[in-house]
Amino acid sequence: MYALLDGNNFYVSCERVFRPSLRGRPVIVLSNNDGCAIARSNEAKALGIAMAEPWPYIKRRLPDAGIVALSANFTLYGDMSNRMMAIAAGLGPSQEIYSIDECFIDVTGVPGDLVARAHKVRERIAHWIGVPCGIGIAPTKTLAKFANHVAKEADRKPGAPYPAHLAQVCNLAAVPQDELESFFEATEAREVWGIGRQISKQLEAEGVRTMLDLVRMDPVVARRRFSVVVERTVRELQGTPCMAFEDQPAPRKQVACTRAFGDPVTTLAPLEEAVSEYATRAAFKLRQDGSVAAEVLVFVHTNPFRTHEKQYARSATVPLRRPTADTAAIVQSALRGLREIFRPGFRIHKAGVMLLDLRDAHVEQGELDLEDDAPDEPRVRKLGAAMDRINDRFGRGTLQLAAAGVGGDARSWTMKQQWRTPQYTTNWAHLPVAHA
Ligand SMILES: [Mg+2]
Structure with a gap:
C-alpha cells in the first residue's frame, strides 16, 4: 500500500507562508531570468495562465488582473521541501522522495486508520510548515498518484467529478468498486501518471479515451498494441504493483x-x-x-x-x-x-x-x-x-x-531575478521579523 503526498502549487505556497498578503491573489513564480511561469496559484490557473507561459505574454494578455509575479527562490523551496518531507516521513516506515514537492510512502502494515493518520500528517504540515498538501492512498504507485489527483480536485471543486468527502485525503482502497469505476470513467486517460501526450494520442486513435478504457484493457494486448510502458500502467491501474519503490536516492552521476x-x-x-x-x-x-x-x-x-x-x-x-x-x-x-x-x-x-x-x-x-x-x-x-x-x-x-x-x-553577469523574495529560512540576515 502506498501513499503519495504532494504539496499544492508548492512554490507559490512557500512564498505565501512568509507573505500572507499573497493569499487569494493570482500569484505566479517565474523560471530563472524571470522567463516563464513555473508555478501558479489556483487564482492564476483560473485566469487561464498556462504552465511555462512566457511572462511577457501574460503581462500583455492580462494587464489588469493584479497578477503578482515572483522570481524563483529555490533556496527557500528546497529548505521548505526538506522540512515538509521530514514530517511526511511520519506516515510510514519508508519514503521515496520523488520530486521537490512529492514523495511516496510505503504504508504497508501501518496499523490503525490510514485516512485519519494521513489527515493528521497533513494538518501537521499545514500547521508547522504552512504548506497545504494532498495525500492519495492506494495499492500501487500509479493508483496513489490518481488518488492524490482525486484528493486535490475534490478539494478545489467539491462534487465535480469527485465527492467532497475525498478532499485532501483520498484512500482509493476504501472506495466501493462501482464508485471507483465512475471515477475512472470521469477521468481522461491522459491524466494517468506515465501516459504522456504522445502516448495519449496513440491511445485515442485506438479508441482509448478514459481511464476506465485503460483499466479494462488486457495487459498483453496493451503491450502488443502499444508498449511495455502502457502494459505496466494498465497492470498498476488494475492493482498489481509493477514499479519499484526507491527509498535510496540514486547516487548523482554529475x-x-x-x-x-x-x-x-x-x-x-x-x-x-x-x-x-x-x-x-x-x-x-x-x-x-x-x-x-x-x-x-x-x-x-x-x-x-x-x-x-x-x-x-x-x-x-x-x-x-x-x-x-x-x-x-x-x-x-x-x-x-x-x-x-x-x-x-x-x-x-x-x-x-x-x-x-x-x-x-x-x-x-x-x-x-x-x-x-x-x-x-x-x-x-x-x-x-x-x-x-x-x-x-x-x-x-x-x-x-x-x-x-x-x-x-x-556583478555584471549575475542572473536577472528582479522579484526574488528573501531566503527566510536559510539566511540569518533574511530572518523575518514579527511585529506584535
Ligand atoms: Mg505539487
Missing part, C-alpha cells in the same frame, strides 16, 4: 551549476568571476553528497535564439590531478578550461561548470591515504568544510575565493 546571464558577457574577467562562483557552488554540492570528482567540464555559449548574432559554443574538460572536492582545485581547473575556450567578440549568454566522473569520497580517501604526495589534503578538506559551515550559517557567498569577484549581485 554535479552541475549553469546559468544564463542577465546581460550577455563579452570579456574574460566577468566570465572568470562567474565560472569561479559556479565551480564553488558545484564543489559545495559535491561535498554535501560525500563525493569527489575526477574531471571538470566548463562551457560557454551565445544565445542560440538570437540568430542575427554571431554564434559561439565551446566546452573543455580538464582532468583534476586527483579526484577531489576541494574548491580551490576545482576552481583552478575550471578557469584553466575557460581560458582555453574563451574567444573575444562574442556575446556570451550562458556558462556552466559540471563535475564529472564522481566517486565516493570515503573510498577515494582510503586509496589516497596510501599515497604520500598529498601532505596538504587534510588541511584542504578542513578549509572546504569550514567555508561550507560559514556559508551555511551566514548565507551563500559570505566566504568565497577571490577569483569569484567581490561585487555581489552588482
Whole structure:
C-alpha cells in the first residue's frame, strides 16, 4: 500500500507562508531570468495562465488582473521541501522522495486508520510548515498518484467529478468498486501518471479515451498494441504493483551549476568571476553528497535564439590531478578550461561548470591515504568544510575565493531575478521579523 503526498502549487505556497498578503491573489513564480511561469496559484490557473507561459505574454494578455509575479527562490523551496518531507516521513516506515514537492510512502502494515493518520500528517504540515498538501492512498504507485489527483480536485471543486468527502485525503482502497469505476470513467486517460501526450494520442486513435478504457484493457494486448510502458500502467491501474519503490536516492552521476546571464558577457574577467562562483557552488554540492570528482567540464555559449548574432559554443574538460572536492582545485581547473575556450567578440549568454566522473569520497580517501604526495589534503578538506559551515550559517557567498569577484549581485553577469523574495529560512540576515 502506498501513499503519495504532494504539496499544492508548492512554490507559490512557500512564498505565501512568509507573505500572507499573497493569499487569494493570482500569484505566479517565474523560471530563472524571470522567463516563464513555473508555478501558479489556483487564482492564476483560473485566469487561464498556462504552465511555462512566457511572462511577457501574460503581462500583455492580462494587464489588469493584479497578477503578482515572483522570481524563483529555490533556496527557500528546497529548505521548505526538506522540512515538509521530514514530517511526511511520519506516515510510514519508508519514503521515496520523488520530486521537490512529492514523495511516496510505503504504508504497508501501518496499523490503525490510514485516512485519519494521513489527515493528521497533513494538518501537521499545514500547521508547522504552512504548506497545504494532498495525500492519495492506494495499492500501487500509479493508483496513489490518481488518488492524490482525486484528493486535490475534490478539494478545489467539491462534487465535480469527485465527492467532497475525498478532499485532501483520498484512500482509493476504501472506495466501493462501482464508485471507483465512475471515477475512472470521469477521468481522461491522459491524466494517468506515465501516459504522456504522445502516448495519449496513440491511445485515442485506438479508441482509448478514459481511464476506465485503460483499466479494462488486457495487459498483453496493451503491450502488443502499444508498449511495455502502457502494459505496466494498465497492470498498476488494475492493482498489481509493477514499479519499484526507491527509498535510496540514486547516487548523482554529475554535479552541475549553469546559468544564463542577465546581460550577455563579452570579456574574460566577468566570465572568470562567474565560472569561479559556479565551480564553488558545484564543489559545495559535491561535498554535501560525500563525493569527489575526477574531471571538470566548463562551457560557454551565445544565445542560440538570437540568430542575427554571431554564434559561439565551446566546452573543455580538464582532468583534476586527483579526484577531489576541494574548491580551490576545482576552481583552478575550471578557469584553466575557460581560458582555453574563451574567444573575444562574442556575446556570451550562458556558462556552466559540471563535475564529472564522481566517486565516493570515503573510498577515494582510503586509496589516497596510501599515497604520500598529498601532505596538504587534510588541511584542504578542513578549509572546504569550514567555508561550507560559514556559508551555511551566514548565507551563500559570505566566504568565497577571490577569483569569484567581490561585487555581489552588482556583478555584471549575475542572473536577472528582479522579484526574488528573501531566503527566510536559510539566511540569518533574511530572518523575518514579527511585529506584535
Ligand atoms: Mg505539487
